Each structure stands twice: as structure tokens, then as C-alpha cells.
Amino acid sequence: MSSEIDSSTLLSRASQLIDLARKAGADAADAVVVRSRSQSVSVRLGKVEGTESSESDDFSLRVFIGKRVASVSANPGFDLQALAERAVAMAKVSPEDPFACLADEASLAKSYPDLQLFDPTEVSSEMLREAALAAETAALAVKGVTNSSGAGASGGMGGLVLATSHGFAGSYMGSRFGHSVSVIAGEGTGMERDYDFDSRLYYAELEDPAEIGRRAGERVVKRINPRQVPTGKNVTVIFDPRVARGFVGHIAGAINGAAVARKTSFLRDRMGQQVLKSGLSITDDPLIVRGPASRPFDGEGVAGERLVMIEDGVLKHWFLSTSTGRELGLPTNGRGVRGGTAVSPSSTNLALEPGDISPEELIRSVGNGFYVTELIGHGVNMITGEYSRGATGFWIENGELTFPVSEVTIASNLKDMFMRLTPANDIDRKFGVAAPTFAIEGMTLAGR
Known part of the structure; x- marks a missing residue:
């Protein structure tokens, strides 16, 4: 994920989009990119059931003409000028909204702290698979657990890129890692289900997946009868x-x-x-x-x-x-x-x-x-x-x-x-x- 933290290109495109919206007739505008990267592995009874990976950079442009506002969304690769012109055309025929506006310039963040939200740790599908299997194995080892609903492990990042027509330009990214497991105890109509999970910004701070599995197993056994x-x-x-x-x-x-x-x-x-x-x-x-x-x-x-x-x-x-x-x-x-x-x-x-x-x-x-x-x-x-x-x-x-x-x-x-x-x-x-x-x-x- 470390190679994907640079948002300068997205910020540049967002700023261009605002300039084009102003040239097309908008009084004010802001452009945002919601950025997401994720991968996950799910297992059940010792076998991999699914491996998923997704990436998206979702652009949104919001334009204001007087008290009228319109918003449009697009995926990467769109025509900047066409999107800006469409948003302005929509705003011209939109009903007035007396409350819609950009934030007051005085309230904008002039600088902001490093909140340490991003962990660049690269997590492979194999690492995720092993973690999910470890959680499920530990849960199934608890006496009284009879079946598994599955276990999973995931890693990813998300964040925001924002530019406004009154001078704000900023971005931040955050990472997220997780382990989870769900198991069953009892038989037939007496079956009970429970789960446990952990989710952290930093991979090294995640709880041991075996400990998560053990807790899930102990929780579900207590629910029998x-x-x-x-x-x-x-x-x-x-x-x-x-x-x-x-x-x-x-x-x-x-x-x-x-x-x-x-x-x-x-x-x-x-x-x-x-x-x-x-x-x-x-x-x-x-x-x-x-x-x-x-x-x-x-x-x-x-x-x-x-x-x-x-x-x-x-x-x-x-x-x-x-x-x-x-x-x-x-x-x-x-x-x-x-x-x-x-x-x-x-x-x-x-x-x-x-x-x-x-x-x-x-x-x-x-x-x-x-x-x-x-x-x-x-x-x-x-x-x-x-x-x-x-x-x-x-x-x-x-x-x-x-x-x-x-x-x-x-x-x-x-x-x-x-x-x-x-x-x-x-x-x-x-x-x-x-x-x-x-x-x-x-x-x-x-x-x-």
C-alpha cells in the first residue's frame, strides 16, 4: 500500500476540475476524491472460500450558482471539462437551496497535525489466509464448538482528497486491518452462533488471530442450552x-x-x-x-x-x-x-x-x-x-x-x-x- 499514499495527482485533477467549473459559470465549487484500496481472504473449515481485491478513486464535483447547487460523480478517466460543464448545467435548473454553500473560509484548516493514520505495511494474500486459518483453527479447538461459519482477514486503506474554489487543498489517508471468525456450538435446533473480531489502523497492533478464535469459541459454548x-x-x-x-x-x-x-x-x-x-x-x-x-x-x-x-x-x-x-x-x-x-x-x-x-x-x-x-x-x-x-x-x-x-x-x-x-x-x-x-x-x- 505504501506506493499508493501519494495523492498529488488526484489533488491536481480535483483543482483542475474546480477551475473548469468556474470557467463554465459556477460561482463556487469543491471537488473530492474518496480513495479506497482493500483486499481480503475468507476461509471455512480449513479451505479458502474467497479472495477479493478492490481499488477505487471516486470523484465528486459540487458546484454553486447563487443558491442553486448540483453534484455529479465520476470514475477515473473521465473528461474533466465535460463533467464540469454538465454540473454547471444541472445547477442552473436546480431548485434553490438556502442552506447549501461551501464552508466559511475562516473555518478552513490552515494546517493540520500528523495523526499517524497510515501504516505502510504490505499484507499479502498468503498472510491474510494464514491469519484467517489460525483464527478458525483456534475456535474449532474449543471443546463444544461443532462447526464454523467462516473466518476472514483483511487489509486496506482509504482517505479523502479535497479541493475547494476558495483555497483549500488537502488530503489524508488511513489504513485498516482486521481479523474475524464466527463459529457454531450445539446440534440441530439447539445450535448457537457467536463471533469475535479485531480491527486496527496498524497491522502490528492487531490481536493474535488465535486469541480471537479462542474467545469466539468460548463465547459460543457458553450460549448452549x-x-x-x-x-x-x-x-x-x-x-x-x-x-x-x-x-x-x-x-x-x-x-x-x-x-x-x-x-x-x-x-x-x-x-x-x-x-x-x-x-x-x-x-x-x-x-x-x-x-x-x-x-x-x-x-x-x-x-x-x-x-x-x-x-x-x-x-x-x-x-x-x-x-x-x-x-x-x-x-x-x-x-x-x-x-x-x-x-x-x-x-x-x-x-x-x-x-x-x-x-x-x-x-x-x-x-x-x-x-x-x-x-x-x-x-x-x-x-x-x-x-x-x-x-x-x-x-x-x-x-x-x-x-x-x-x-x-x-x-x-x-x-x-x-x-x-x-x-x-x-x-x-x-x-x-x-x-x-x-x-x-x-x-x-x-x-x-
Whole structure:
């Protein structure tokens, strides 16, 4: 991958595209190239099932004529002038958008730090194959594991090249490597499935694939012969970190400026009010060195900074791009992301900051309750906050994890869940959304 880090040619083409758009009649324009390189190997039961490799440099040009905007996309090899002229012609007949514009020049990144996002390690298909096989072999060696759903290993890079008509020109690249495995325990209708994985920016920091496989095997064996538990109200539910990260994603969705502008967030009227239990904070930081979702500038060239989105339980910020910010009467905070030809706000390195007690102490403090390891379905209404999802995990009895549980549903409202959340101290920041184990009191559990 090291030979592919130079983006000067792409940046030059993006700048040419902007010049041609201006000559064709655009008042302003920006051009972006989303760059991607990846390769992966998948195996099952000791045999290679697939080897894939992909490369893409996807160009997008966005032009502005007054309050009218249009965007076009193309692959490498396109005619620059024809693309620019087509974009301008489209903009002339587009409806006016009062909020669409380039970022204010004053907010653009003038310089940016080296966040060490790129590892030039060359990973061969053979290395990926061996890693996938090692993960699967270790998982199958765990007593009680009966079959494999497959294992995989991957390596790749991605990044952004951006040029604007008001003087911004920049690029960054990041690498990503991963190992994963999924296995089965039990027989017939009693089969259970579980998995484990690891993903890192630097290849040398990946966990041993055999360790990933062993954990996957041990997890699935513990799930054999699950039971249902009686329906109950006011049940304390503890979220394993794997599902806790998804829950924090719901918080991110509720404080996304685009959802607030569309009035599709149940927190849209809560700025400056308490939305989490006192003492809890949600942070978002795009500038963490080697952070999994770090970036030196956003999809509009704006320099971001660490924000405490929710501080001591009080909502302080929305995630904002320039256009979303204008719609809400606020300046961008550097959270714009390019998605195809559009720019929308999103989080970077998002974290529910940890508490003071260990997961074991948290479980002991519950006495009797439900420890969730997997959630099923999409029963979350972001307009009202209503939350209802299928769940599997383990019953907590006298402060200890006991028998496996499946075929139950947990339900509440996110507004209440946020105010009853107690985090442990075991946060793992190797993911773009990070969360510790946490407990939520007062949930309804529907079982037998």
C-alpha cells in the first residue's frame, strides 16, 4: 500500500476540475476524491472460500450558482471539462437551496497535525489466509464448538482528497486491518452462533488471530442450552461492551444536527438540558493520534476539535456540517462527512466516558438482572425514543452470571434509559464508537 499514499495527482485533477467549473459559470465549487484500496481472504473449515481485491478513486464535483447547487460523480478517466460543464448545467435548473454553500473560509484548516493514520505495511494474500486459518483453527479447538461459519482477514486503506474554489487543498489517508471468525456450538435446533473480531489502523497492533478464535469459541459454548426467563418490570439490564457501542450510536443519532433539522430526533428540543444522568459525559474527538475515526479535517476542509457533546449529563452540542448548521442558525463544528455527492454531519471518535467501578463490581451490585450480549431487530423509534429489541445473554443471580438466556425482549424509552445509565470503567477506545459495560435500571423484560 505504501506506493499508493501519494495523492498529488488526484489533488491536481480535483483543482483542475474546480477551475473548469468556474470557467463554465459556477460561482463556487469543491471537488473530492474518496480513495479506497482493500483486499481480503475468507476461509471455512480449513479451505479458502474467497479472495477479493478492490481499488477505487471516486470523484465528486459540487458546484454553486447563487443558491442553486448540483453534484455529479465520476470514475477515473473521465473528461474533466465535460463533467464540469454538465454540473454547471444541472445547477442552473436546480431548485434553490438556502442552506447549501461551501464552508466559511475562516473555518478552513490552515494546517493540520500528523495523526499517524497510515501504516505502510504490505499484507499479502498468503498472510491474510494464514491469519484467517489460525483464527478458525483456534475456535474449532474449543471443546463444544461443532462447526464454523467462516473466518476472514483483511487489509486496506482509504482517505479523502479535497479541493475547494476558495483555497483549500488537502488530503489524508488511513489504513485498516482486521481479523474475524464466527463459529457454531450445539446440534440441530439447539445450535448457537457467536463471533469475535479485531480491527486496527496498524497491522502490528492487531490481536493474535488465535486469541480471537479462542474467545469466539468460548463465547459460543457458553450460549448452549439457553432458557427463557419470566416477564418482569423494573429489571436492571447490563449491556456488554459489544452492544453498548451500538447503544451509544443511538445517542449520536439523537444529537445529529441533520435529525434535529428534520425534527426526527426525540432530543431536538433539549439543548442545554439534562439528557444523561449527572456525572456522565459523551465526547467526540477527531484529532486522536492513531484514533480509529480520526481525521485532520472534515469533508468540507474544516478543522475539527475535541467536543464534550454531553457534559455532566447536559446536552452541549449537535453534530454539525456547514449546511446543517446554517439551517439551525449555528456554525459548523467540523463534523461534515462526504457521502457520495452530499455532505452530512456525523461523529468521529465518539465515547461514552467510563465510570469508576469494574464490570464485575457493577454485576455484583445488580443482584438479579439480565446481562445482554446480543441485540436483535431494529425496534428503536428515534422520533419518540421508544425502544424494544430482542435480546440474548445471561441471567444475573446473586451478583453472578449464571445460565444463558434467549428469546426475550427488552423495552423502555431512550429518554428514561439515558437517565438511568451507570457505566463501568472498562472502555476500549480502539473502536470509532467506544463505550464501557453499563447498567440501565427499570427496563421491561418480556419472556415466557
